[in-house]
Amino acid sequence: MNLPSILQTKKFKWLVLGLSATVVLLLVFQLGMFVGYRKAAFTFRWGENYHRVFGGPKEGFLKGLESQDFINGHGTAGEVLSVSNNSLVVKGQSNVEKVITVDGTTVIRKGWQTLNFSELKAGDRIVAIGAPKEDGSVAASFIRVFDPAEPFGPGPGPMPMPGQSFPNLNK
Secondary structure (H helix, E strand, C coil): CHHHHCCCCCCHHHHHHHHHHHHHHHHHHHHHHHHHHHHHHHHHHHHHHHHHHHCCCCCCCCCCCCHCCCCCCEEEEEEEEEEEECEEEEECHHHHHEEEECCCCCCCCCEEECHHHHCCCCCCEEEEEEEEECCCCEEEEEEEEEECCCCCCCCCCCCCCCCCCCCCCCC
16 A cells, blocks of 8 residues: 555544544643633732732731631641740630741741741740641741731731831821
8 A cells, every 4th residue: 555545545534533633622621721720820819919909807817816716736826825945835726725836947927027936935926827746736837926916917908018017007
């Protein structure tokens, strides 16, 4: 058989048609994946910026969370009772004390400012989020420190740009 006669057979035509249909279906699938990814990325960015754009609730972003069972073994919200070498004891939900451990990768923030572990002290109000450990403590990956004068989170109003401070609203 020669090449022109192979190109004229029904089997070859069905093979080309099947391969063409498969390529078209794969392109449509890839287009769907691209659109879905873009939609998910937009939704994520919109959700992350919601409070900054719309000002957030009057009572603060985390009002009342210290009394709810919202983070269980993955963290806590409450008052720091003591600070030691690489751990904190926090009085959280229902006056339950939790040990929070930190390491070099733990991010500690107060507003836009990044803090060192040595700057934490007893009496600070924090939210700590991390991974539970076998001994019952939590290995913190993120700790947010709140100003005692604020209602457990910043109040309403526009959020400052990075590097700027919150305006004094008590004037």
